[in-house]
Amino acid sequence: MKKSAKLIWPYLRIVLSIALLWLAVRNIDWETLSRSEITVEPGWFALALCTILGANGLAAFRWGWIMRSLDLRRPWLEVFGLYLSGGLINQGLPSTIGGDSYRAIEASRQGAPGASHLPSLSTELHDPIDLNKATPRLRLSFVAVVLDRLLGLTGNIMLGALGLILGGSVIAPWAESVGWMLLAATVGGAITSVCLLSLRPARHVLLGILDRLGMAGALSALQTTLGWPLIVPQLALATFIHVLTVASLGLCLRGFGPWVPFEALMIGLPALSVLMILPISISGWGLRETTLSAVLALWGIPSGITVLASVSFGVICLVICLPGAIFLFRRGKQGRAALRH
Numbered sequence: 001m002k003k004s005a006k007l008i009w010p011y012l013r014i015v016l017s018i019a020l021l022w023l024a025v026r027n028i029d030w031e032t033l034s035r036s037e038i039t040v041e042p043g044w045f046a047l048a049l050c051t052i053l054g055a056n057g058l059a060a061f062r063w064g065w066i067m068r069s070l071d072l073r074r075p076w077l078e079v080f081g082l083y084l085s086g087g088l089i090n091q092g093l094p095s096t097i098g099g100d101s102y103r104a105i106e107a108s109r110q111g112a113p114g115a116s117h118l119p120s121l122s123t124e125l126h127d128p129i130d131l132n133k134a135t136p137r138l139r140l141s142f143v144a145v146v147l148d149r150l151l152g153l154t155g156n157i158m159l160g161a162l163g164l165i166l167g168g169s170v171i172a173p174w175a176e177s178v179g180w181m182l183l184a185a186t187v188g189g190a191i192t193s194v195c196l197l198s199l200r201p202a203r204h205v206l207l208g209i210l211d212r213l214g215m216a217g218a219l220s221a222l223q224t225t226l227g228w229p230l231i232v233p234q235l236a237l238a239t240f241i242h243v244l245t246v247a248s249l250g251l252c253l254r255g256f257g258p259w260v261p262f263e264a265l266m267i268g269l270p271a272l273s274v275l276m277i278l279p280i281s282i283s284g285w286g287l288r289e290t291t292l293s294a295v296l297a298l299w300g301i302p303s304g305i306t307v308l309a310s311v312s313f314g315v316i317c318l319v320i321c322l323p324g325a326i327f328l329f330r331r332g333k334q335g336r337a338a339l340r341h
Contacts, residue, residue, distance in 0.1 A: 013282050014092065020286025024293055028304040038305070044255035048248040049316050055244035056320055059083065062237055063103075063148040069224040070140045070217055072107055082106050084324030085331075089125070091318050092282040100145050101129060106331065108141035121332040136214050143218045147225045155238025156270045158186050159246065163266025170298050171267070190235060193226040245269065248316065249292075253301070253309040260301055268295035285314055 060083035064076055074082075085106075086099030105124065119127070131139060164171075164179025196202045203219070210216050225234055246265045253260050272284060272291045281287040289310045293303040 013279065017281040017286040020281055020290050022286075024286065024289035024303070024307050024310075028307065038256055038308075041255050044251045045312060045316065048251035048255070048313070049319065051244050051248040051251060052316055053320055055241050055248065056080075056083065056087070058237060058241050058244070059148075059152065062151065062234070062241075063144065066144045066147050066221050066224055067107060067141070069220045070144055072137070072141060072144065074107065079107075081324060081327040084321050085327045086324070087317075087321040088324035088328065090283050091321055092285075093125075100149065101142075104141045104145040105129070105138065107144070108135070108138040118331075118334050121328065136217070139213070139215050140217055140221070143215060143221055147221055151225055151234055151238040152241070153273075154186060154190075154235060155240075155242050156273045157182055158235065158239050159242045159266055160270030160274075161186065163263050163270065167261060167263030167267060170264075190226070190231055194228045194231055197223055197227040242270065242273075249309070249313050252313045252316070253305065255312065256305050256308055258301055258305060260296060261299055264296055264299045264301075268292050271295065283314070283317070288314060 057080065060080040061076065063083060064074070064079035067074070067079070082103045086103035089099035089102050102125065109118070118124075131142065134142075161179045161182035164175050165183065166179075168175025168179050196206065206222075207216060207219055210218050224230055246262070246269050249269055250260055250262065250265050268291065272288055275287055275291060276284045289307050292310050293306045296306045297303060
């Protein structure tokens, strides 16, 4: 029963995404929108594509940086390809494991002894992962992915907090205060992690916990991501990646005409990223359109233009991930070759 639910759930998410997208467009007066003489300027979409490509490239660099601290060393191009492959899986490829799990598995396998003995790609995408039986190398690879995602989430929260501080008064009188509290909580968490990793007794206890989990080597990754002084460039990089992503959405909106205040996008897109933690849609489709329409309406942006720009942004994100198919195809060929031998 549990296995069947895992197989069916990706398809249910597609249905939920379509339903959410329908909710976003059902109240749009398309006739009025068509009479508004929207001017589509392709140059803005090309710039949005370059911007989101830069965001993905920097995110892959961050993940590769963490992996190198764990002695999981691969060329940056391979790291970037794996990152795009994971993103492509998250875009809706049939799979019972997520793109993050896939890139963790592949990153641990590449260059490791016995890496030539590969299962088929289909088996890898649908077999469950038992970390209790995983090799230390695979566990460390999952640590790298978790820390990468943690930094991404922290940068997302920081940008959203700044957005609330700058433009929260449009939403509610208390929104600016919420922004300050979120920012204080994030900075406080960063200071706490630095203190824990700097104090020898706390570090000794942490090392003992990691050793019992079979991941003693993970301490170096924690120092690289959450220790002093590297936490400063890590948080700056994480926030800047989200700035590029928000800018890409703003450029998509500009492609249909309106300039949207950046603080509005700093609120809308980070809020969406938090909602996307809930596995109720495929890569945010539908959820993105409904959330952004509700937020940007407060700044007077017509829901029709928001939906058009949001769909364009989603297509650009998909296009950026398409080169990951090359790496998946190559991985599939390696798996078939291993089975023949």
